[in-house]
Amino acid sequence: MTFKTGDKYPLMFEAPENSGVFFDVYTEAARRIGCKLIITRLPKQRIHEALKKGDLDFYPAASFSEKRAEYLHYIEVGITTKEYGLSSTKIPAIKNLSQLKEYPNLFWLMEANSSKSELAAALGIKTQQINYMNIEKFIKFVNQRPKYEYFYIADKEIFDTFLVNHKVTDLISHGLRTHTNCCGKAKPMFLGFSKRSKHYRAIANEAFNDKENVSATNQVSKLTTNSLVHRLAVALQNMKQEGVTEEIYNKWYPQPER
Structure with a gap:
């Protein structure tokens, strides 16, 4: 393995x-x-x-x-498993990834060689690939680069673990909105x-x-x-x-x- x-x-x-x-x-x-x-x-x-x-x-x-x-x-x-979308709170809740095209300054952040790159290309959404990405790193991107909008997909188990470890019930305090219905069902x-x-x-x-x-x-x-x-x-x-x-x-x- x-x-x-x-x-x-x-x-x-x-x-x-x-x-x-x-x-x-x-x-x-x-x-x-x-x-x-x-x-x-x-x-x-x-x-x-x-x-x-x-x-x-x-x-x-x-x-x-x-x-x-x-x-x-x-x-x-x-x-x-299930996937959640994360973004800054400036982006309203989305129910379909195609809605991301409405934001011209948005970049979909993903790890290098991600399978999501094919989907982003098909939808016409700009991407930025990082060697390693997690929720903590995404929070820094959002808060340190206010000129742009960023989007990231996190597995539900990773998202839930973050909430428990940081003793919070959502990501609002970190300046993020969670899109629980954007990426399909479990x-x-x-x-x-x-x-x-x-x-x-x-x-x-x-x-x-x-x-x-x-x-x-x-x-x-x-x-x-x-x-x-x-x-x-x-x-x-x-x-x-x-x-x-x-x-x-x-x-x-x-x-x-x-």
Whole structure:
């Protein structure tokens, strides 16, 4: 498994510390298929270069994009996630990302090699890519550069963790508005497995619907049942059904003080 060097607690701590939800989930999944989990932390751009070549096997939570689908096969992890939009309070609540085009001085901040760059380009929204981005860094961008408007998408688990750690119920005190309905409903989290990995085996997916766009749930290929990656997918599915994944997630997910 590979992951970026930055912190994404509670999913994974900043390198070199690997603790978190991902470590526990994939360590157990690896144990179930007779393997040992080995983790390599790298900058995100180098990660995707390695995944394209098959030098590394998988990324634990990969957003879908058509470009990534050329070299990644998507497998459900067993965790439900959601995305929130963040901006300065000067931008009113939005319900669709296309509304960002109404602000000519706005830049969509995202990490380098983000899958969101394809979406931003399709919508005609200007972007600014940063090597590593989190909520704390975004707050500095907004408050130190009042001439421009900035937008950022944060995973719900990262957002909730920030609130708990800073003992706040929203981001208004930090000069930010939260757009909870801009980025779709809650959805399954998927890992991205390298199609060049020695553990990957696949055949044509007869259930593929060529009348719909390729997506994490509508892939051209499907895993062969005799492959290690298929055994990993089955282990993750079983862990979800048994409640093991939820138990691990709840152990790490911060709960607000009552």
